[in-house]
Amino acid sequence: xxxxxxxxxxxxxxxxxxxxxxxxxxxxxxxxxxxxxxxxxxxxxxxxxxxxxxxxxxxxxxxxxxxxxxxxxxxxxxxxxxxxxxxxxxxxxxxxxxxxxxxxxxxxxxxxxxxxxxxxxxxxxxxxxxxxxxxxxxxxxxxxxxxxxxxxxxxxxxxxxxxxxxxxxxxxxxxxxxxxxxxxxxxxxxxxxxxxxxxxxxxxxxxxxxxxxxxxxxx
Ligand SMILES: C[S@@+](CC[C@H](N)C(=O)[O-])C[C@H]1O[C@@H](n2cnc3c(N)ncnc32)[C@H](O)[C@@H]1O
Numbered sequence: 001x002x003x004x005x006x007x008x009x010x011x012x013x014x015x016x017x018x019x020x021x022x023x024x025x026x027x028x029x030x031x032x033x034x035x036x037x038x039x040x041x042x043x044x045x046x047x048x049x050x051x052x053x054x055x056x057x058x059x060x061x062x063x064x065x066x067x068x069x070x071x072x073x074x075x076x077x078x079x080x081x082x083x084x085x086x087x088x089x090x091x092x093x094x095x096x097x098x099x100x101x102x103x104x105x106x107x108x109x110x111x112x113x114x115x116x117x118x119x120x121x122x123x124x125x126x127x128x129x130x131x132x133x134x135x136x137x138x139x140x141x142x143x144x145x146x147x148x149x150x151x152x153x154x155x156x157x158x159x160x161x162x163x164x165x166x167x168x169x170x171x172x173x174x175x176x177x178x179x180x181x182x183x184x185x186x187x188x189x190x191x192x193x194x195x196x197x198x199x200x201x202x203x204x205x206x207x208x209x210x211x212x213x214x215x216x217x218x219x
Contacts, residue, residue, distance in 0.1 A: 008180065008181070008182075009121055009182060009183065010075050010076060011180075012172070012180040012182055013055070013076050013078075013079060014076045014077075014078045014079070015078075015174055015176075015178070015180075016174055017056065017076065017078035017079045017081075017082060018078075018082070019174065019175050020055060020056050020058075020079065020082075021056055021058055024058060026155065028155055028210075029155070029210050032208045032209065032210050032211055035208070036147065036211065036213070037062050039213070040059060040062055040063050040114070040145070040147070041062050041063055041065045041066040041067070042066065043143070043145055043215065044063050044066060044067045044070075044112055044114065044143070044145070045066040045067065046066070046067070046068055047067050047068060047110075047111055047112035047143060048067070048068050048069045048071075048109055048110045048111050048112065049063060049067045049069070049070045049071070049110060049112040049113065049114055050071050050073075050103060050106060050107050050110040050112070050113045050114070050137075050138070051063070051070055051071065051072040051073070051113070051114045051115070051116075052073055052074075052098075052100035052103060052113070052114075052115045052118060052134075053073075053074055053075070053100045053115055053116070053117075053118035053121075054072035054073060054074050054079075054080075054083060054095065054116075055074055055079045055083070055116070055117075056079050056082040056083050056086075057072060057079075057082065057083030057084075057086045057088070057093075057095065058116075059114065059116045059147070060072045060083060060086065060088065060093055060095075061086045061087070061088050063114060064088045064089075064092040064093045065092075067092070067112070069091075069092060069093065069094075070092065070093040070094075070114075071093075071094055071096065071106050071107075071110060072093055072094070072095050072096070073095070073096045073097065073098035073100070073103055073106055074095075074097065074098075075097065075098070075099055075100070076097075077097055080095050080096075080097060083095050100115070100118060100130065101126075101129070101130055101133060102133065103134075103137065107137035107138055110138055110142070111138070111139060111141070111142050111143070112138075112142055112143040112144065112145075113134055113138060113142060113143075113144045113145075114144075114145050114146075114147075115145075115146050115147070116146075116147045116148075117147065117148050117149065118146070118148070119146050119148045119185075119187070120148045120149060120184050120185050120186065120187075121182070121183055121184065121185075122185075123165065123167055123183065124165050124166055124167055124185065125165055127195050128195070128198075131195060131196060131198075131199055132198070132199070135198075135199035135218055135219075138218055139218070140218055140219060141217060141218060142217070142218045143215070143216075143217055143218075144200075144215070144216050144217070144218060145213060145214065145215045146213070146214045147211060147212070147213050147214075148187075148211065148212055149184075149186065149210065149211060149212075150186060150207065150208075150209070150210055150211060150212055151186040152209060152210055155210065156170075157170040157171075157172055157184075158170065159184075160181065167183050167185055168183070168184060168185055168186065169181050169182065169183055169184065170182050170184045189205050189207070189212075192205060192212070192214050193205070196214065196216055199216075199218055199219055200216035200217065200218065200219065201216070201217050201218075201219050202216060202217045203215070203216035204216065
């Protein structure tokens with residue numbers, strides 16, 4: 001496996017698997033989540049989508065309603081087990097264990113990619129490598145969408161520190177009371193545009209109060 005994400009991140013999400021979807025219960029975010037549950041399936045209608053870091057398949061279940069097929073992958077079996085229980089017709093989605101930095105043959109036949117709440121966990125120094133590997137694995141003209149959080153005081157977990165490279169971190173608690181320090185970046189619109197410029201044409205950023213959605217077509 002590529003040593004691009006900290007093992008701590010993988011461990012944290014393995015332990016959080018059964019409580020992960022509580023994040024989608026936050027009352028103040030419901031209107032925007034409802035909008036995204038409609039927006040993403042429309043965006044990927046008819047496409048063959050590679051989804052990286054799919055987690056429990058929360059977004060997969062909606063995208064699969066309109067996509068021709070979703071190949072969804074994650075590094076953690078614990079979340080994939082939950083994803084496989086989602087009420088998605090078998091022909092519409094498959095789930096596989098794979099590193100987002102190296103999805104290998106999973107990209108075959110895909111003409112779109114989606115990553116939900118993954119960009120924010122990628123170290124700034126690893127972003128270019130991740131984006132380049134994805135761009136080279138998909139055909140020109142593929143549609144790519146990245147969804148992630150904006151930092152909102154009072155709703156987001158506070159940032160606990162910033163490292164020398166500018167990555168930010170949060171200290172998160174699990175229901176067990178166990179705490180984990182998790183890398184979580186909140187890129188600006190300019191940083192997003194700059195990062196995808198080598199690979200994107202027609203990049204378009206949609207920002208709501210709690211989320212950002214970056215949509216672009218691969219050169
Ligand atoms: C914030 S969750 C997002 C889950 C899902 N995309 C969603 O939006 O609900 C991040 C996911 O990244 C996964 N992950 C961590 N390191 C990974 C890696 N190197 N490759 C693929 N997935 C990874 C974790 O297991 C976790 O499911």
